[in-house]
Amino acid sequence: MLRIKKEVVKQIKEQGEKGYPYEICGFLIGDIDYANNVRTVLEAYQVENRNKERANDRFEIDPKDYLKVEDYAGKKSLMIVGIYHTHPDHPDRPSQTDLRFAQPDMSYIILSVKEGKADRWRSWELDGNEFKEEKVELI
Known part of the structure:
Protein backbone atom coordinates (compact mmCIF):
# COMPACT_ATOMS: atom_id res chain seq x y z
CA MET A 1 0.00 0.00 0.00
CA LEU A 2 1.08 3.55 -0.71
CA ARG A 3 0.36 6.48 1.58
CA ILE A 4 1.15 9.80 -0.07
CA LYS A 5 0.80 13.44 0.90
CA GLN A 46 12.32 15.33 -9.77
CA VAL A 47 15.42 14.41 -11.78
CA GLU A 48 16.30 14.91 -15.42
CA ASN A 49 15.13 12.39 -17.98
CA ARG A 50 18.39 11.26 -19.60
CA ASN A 51 16.64 9.69 -22.57
CA LYS A 52 16.67 12.57 -25.06
CA GLU A 53 16.02 10.53 -28.23
CA ARG A 54 12.73 9.05 -26.99
CA ALA A 55 11.76 11.44 -24.20
CA ASN A 56 8.16 11.43 -25.43
CA ASP A 57 7.74 7.74 -24.51
CA ARG A 58 10.74 6.65 -22.41
CA PHE A 59 12.58 7.81 -19.34
CA GLU A 60 16.01 7.02 -17.99
CA ILE A 61 17.49 8.03 -14.65
CA ASP A 62 21.19 8.72 -14.29
CA PRO A 63 22.75 6.47 -11.61
CA LYS A 64 24.45 9.60 -10.24
CA ASP A 65 21.01 11.10 -9.63
CA TYR A 66 19.98 7.97 -7.76
CA LEU A 67 23.03 8.31 -5.48
CA LYS A 68 22.43 12.04 -5.02
CA VAL A 69 18.78 11.52 -4.03
CA GLU A 70 19.67 8.58 -1.79
CA ASP A 71 22.15 10.83 0.03
CA TYR A 72 19.57 13.66 0.24
CA ALA A 73 16.97 11.31 1.73
CA GLY A 74 19.46 9.75 4.14
CA LYS A 75 20.36 13.15 5.57
CA LYS A 76 16.67 13.53 6.46
CA SER A 77 16.50 9.99 7.91
CA LEU A 78 14.28 8.98 4.99
CA MET A 79 14.72 6.68 2.00
CA ILE A 80 13.75 6.25 -1.62
CA VAL A 81 10.45 4.34 -1.61
CA GLY A 82 9.60 4.56 -5.29
CA ILE A 83 9.80 6.17 -8.70
CA TYR A 84 7.32 8.33 -10.55
CA HIS A 85 7.04 9.21 -14.19
CA THR A 86 4.53 10.42 -16.73
CA HIS A 87 2.97 8.88 -19.81
CA PRO A 88 2.23 11.75 -22.20
CA ASP A 89 -0.99 11.01 -24.11
CA HIS A 90 -0.97 7.38 -22.90
CA PRO A 91 -2.72 5.50 -20.07
CA ASP A 92 -1.48 5.39 -16.47
CA ARG A 93 -0.44 1.76 -16.62
CA PRO A 94 3.06 0.28 -16.83
CA SER A 95 4.72 -0.56 -20.11
CA GLN A 96 6.96 -3.55 -20.78
CA THR A 97 9.92 -1.18 -20.46
CA ASP A 98 8.68 -0.11 -17.01
CA LEU A 99 8.43 -3.76 -15.99
CA ARG A 100 11.94 -4.56 -17.21
CA PHE A 101 13.52 -2.00 -14.86
CA ALA A 102 11.23 -2.43 -11.83
CA GLN A 103 12.55 -3.49 -8.43
CA PRO A 104 10.71 -5.14 -5.53
CA ASP A 105 9.68 -3.15 -2.43
CA MET A 106 9.15 0.03 -4.46
CA SER A 107 6.08 1.96 -5.57
CA TYR A 108 5.77 3.17 -9.14
CA ILE A 109 3.46 6.10 -9.76
CA ILE A 110 2.47 6.65 -13.37
CA LEU A 111 0.66 9.86 -14.28
CA SER A 112 -1.13 10.13 -17.60
CA VAL A 113 -0.83 13.63 -19.07
CA LYS A 114 -3.32 14.21 -21.88
CA GLU A 115 -2.86 17.19 -24.18
CA GLY A 116 -0.80 18.95 -21.51
CA LYS A 117 -3.19 18.39 -18.59
CA ALA A 118 -2.61 15.93 -15.75
CA ASP A 119 -5.20 13.18 -15.96
CA ARG A 120 -5.40 9.89 -14.07
CA TRP A 121 -2.60 8.42 -12.00
CA ARG A 122 -2.12 5.13 -10.26
CA SER A 123 0.55 3.44 -8.21
CA TRP A 124 1.94 0.03 -9.03
CA GLU A 125 4.13 -2.49 -7.24
CA LEU A 126 6.02 -5.49 -8.48
CA ASP A 127 4.35 -8.82 -7.75
CA GLY A 128 6.69 -11.55 -8.93
CA ASN A 129 7.27 -10.84 -12.62
CA GLU A 130 4.37 -8.47 -13.13
CA PHE A 131 2.91 -5.23 -11.85
CA LYS A 132 -0.21 -5.04 -9.76
CA GLU A 133 -2.02 -1.85 -8.90
CA GLU A 134 -1.53 -0.92 -5.30
CA LYS A 135 -4.00 0.67 -2.93
CA VAL A 136 -3.36 4.38 -2.35
CA GLU A 137 -4.25 6.50 0.67
CA LEU A 138 -3.91 10.29 0.46
CA ILE A 139 -2.62 11.87 3.66
Whole structure:
Protein backbone atom coordinates (compact mmCIF):
# COMPACT_ATOMS: atom_id res chain seq x y z
CA MET A 1 0.00 0.00 0.00
CA LEU A 2 1.08 3.55 -0.71
CA ARG A 3 0.36 6.48 1.58
CA ILE A 4 1.15 9.80 -0.07
CA LYS A 5 0.80 13.44 0.90
CA LYS A 6 -1.77 15.32 -1.20
CA GLU A 7 0.80 18.08 -1.74
CA VAL A 8 3.19 15.57 -3.32
CA VAL A 9 0.53 14.40 -5.78
CA LYS A 10 -0.14 18.05 -6.70
CA GLN A 11 3.58 18.63 -7.23
CA ILE A 12 3.92 15.57 -9.51
CA LYS A 13 0.92 16.71 -11.57
CA GLU A 14 2.43 20.19 -11.96
CA GLN A 15 5.77 18.71 -13.04
CA GLY A 16 4.01 16.46 -15.55
CA GLU A 17 2.12 19.35 -17.11
CA LYS A 18 5.24 21.51 -17.27
CA GLY A 19 7.29 18.71 -18.86
CA TYR A 20 4.66 17.76 -21.45
CA PRO A 21 4.96 16.42 -24.18
CA TYR A 22 7.94 14.59 -22.69
CA GLU A 23 8.13 12.06 -19.88
CA ILE A 24 9.29 13.51 -16.59
CA CYS A 25 10.60 11.34 -13.78
CA GLY A 26 11.70 11.43 -10.18
CA PHE A 27 11.93 9.70 -6.84
CA LEU A 28 9.38 9.18 -4.09
CA ILE A 29 10.98 9.85 -0.72
CA GLY A 30 9.65 8.71 2.65
CA ASP A 31 9.77 5.56 4.70
CA ILE A 32 8.72 1.93 4.51
CA ASP A 33 6.91 -0.26 7.00
CA TYR A 34 8.18 -3.61 5.70
CA ALA A 35 6.10 -5.68 8.14
CA ASN A 36 2.86 -4.26 6.69
CA ASN A 37 4.13 -3.50 3.16
CA VAL A 38 3.27 0.20 3.47
CA ARG A 39 5.30 2.92 1.78
CA THR A 40 4.71 6.48 2.97
CA VAL A 41 5.69 9.28 0.58
CA LEU A 42 6.57 12.64 2.10
CA GLU A 43 8.43 14.21 -0.84
CA ALA A 44 8.87 14.01 -4.59
CA TYR A 45 12.31 14.73 -6.01
CA GLN A 46 12.32 15.33 -9.77
CA VAL A 47 15.42 14.41 -11.78
CA GLU A 48 16.30 14.91 -15.42
CA ASN A 49 15.13 12.39 -17.98
CA ARG A 50 18.39 11.26 -19.60
CA ASN A 51 16.64 9.69 -22.57
CA LYS A 52 16.67 12.57 -25.06
CA GLU A 53 16.02 10.53 -28.23
CA ARG A 54 12.73 9.05 -26.99
CA ALA A 55 11.76 11.44 -24.20
CA ASN A 56 8.16 11.43 -25.43
CA ASP A 57 7.74 7.74 -24.51
CA ARG A 58 10.74 6.65 -22.41
CA PHE A 59 12.58 7.81 -19.34
CA GLU A 60 16.01 7.02 -17.99
CA ILE A 61 17.49 8.03 -14.65
CA ASP A 62 21.19 8.72 -14.29
CA PRO A 63 22.75 6.47 -11.61
CA LYS A 64 24.45 9.60 -10.24
CA ASP A 65 21.01 11.10 -9.63
CA TYR A 66 19.98 7.97 -7.76
CA LEU A 67 23.03 8.31 -5.48
CA LYS A 68 22.43 12.04 -5.02
CA VAL A 69 18.78 11.52 -4.03
CA GLU A 70 19.67 8.58 -1.79
CA ASP A 71 22.15 10.83 0.03
CA TYR A 72 19.57 13.66 0.24
CA ALA A 73 16.97 11.31 1.73
CA GLY A 74 19.46 9.75 4.14
CA LYS A 75 20.36 13.15 5.57
CA LYS A 76 16.67 13.53 6.46
CA SER A 77 16.50 9.99 7.91
CA LEU A 78 14.28 8.98 4.99
CA MET A 79 14.72 6.68 2.00
CA ILE A 80 13.75 6.25 -1.62
CA VAL A 81 10.45 4.34 -1.61
CA GLY A 82 9.60 4.56 -5.29
CA ILE A 83 9.80 6.17 -8.70
CA TYR A 84 7.32 8.33 -10.55
CA HIS A 85 7.04 9.21 -14.19
CA THR A 86 4.53 10.42 -16.73
CA HIS A 87 2.97 8.88 -19.81
CA PRO A 88 2.23 11.75 -22.20
CA ASP A 89 -0.99 11.01 -24.11
CA HIS A 90 -0.97 7.38 -22.90
CA PRO A 91 -2.72 5.50 -20.07
CA ASP A 92 -1.48 5.39 -16.47
CA ARG A 93 -0.44 1.76 -16.62
CA PRO A 94 3.06 0.28 -16.83
CA SER A 95 4.72 -0.56 -20.11
CA GLN A 96 6.96 -3.55 -20.78
CA THR A 97 9.92 -1.18 -20.46
CA ASP A 98 8.68 -0.11 -17.01
CA LEU A 99 8.43 -3.76 -15.99
CA ARG A 100 11.94 -4.56 -17.21
CA PHE A 101 13.52 -2.00 -14.86
CA ALA A 102 11.23 -2.43 -11.83
CA GLN A 103 12.55 -3.49 -8.43
CA PRO A 104 10.71 -5.14 -5.53
CA ASP A 105 9.68 -3.15 -2.43
CA MET A 106 9.15 0.03 -4.46
CA SER A 107 6.08 1.96 -5.57
CA TYR A 108 5.77 3.17 -9.14
CA ILE A 109 3.46 6.10 -9.76
CA ILE A 110 2.47 6.65 -13.37
CA LEU A 111 0.66 9.86 -14.28
CA SER A 112 -1.13 10.13 -17.60
CA VAL A 113 -0.83 13.63 -19.07
CA LYS A 114 -3.32 14.21 -21.88
CA GLU A 115 -2.86 17.19 -24.18
CA GLY A 116 -0.80 18.95 -21.51
CA LYS A 117 -3.19 18.39 -18.59
CA ALA A 118 -2.61 15.93 -15.75
CA ASP A 119 -5.20 13.18 -15.96
CA ARG A 120 -5.40 9.89 -14.07
CA TRP A 121 -2.60 8.42 -12.00
CA ARG A 122 -2.12 5.13 -10.26
CA SER A 123 0.55 3.44 -8.21
CA TRP A 124 1.94 0.03 -9.03
CA GLU A 125 4.13 -2.49 -7.24
CA LEU A 126 6.02 -5.49 -8.48
CA ASP A 127 4.35 -8.82 -7.75
CA GLY A 128 6.69 -11.55 -8.93
CA ASN A 129 7.27 -10.84 -12.62
CA GLU A 130 4.37 -8.47 -13.13
CA PHE A 131 2.91 -5.23 -11.85
CA LYS A 132 -0.21 -5.04 -9.76
CA GLU A 133 -2.02 -1.85 -8.90
CA GLU A 134 -1.53 -0.92 -5.30
CA LYS A 135 -4.00 0.67 -2.93
CA VAL A 136 -3.36 4.38 -2.35
CA GLU A 137 -4.25 6.50 0.67
CA LEU A 138 -3.91 10.29 0.46
CA ILE A 139 -2.62 11.87 3.66
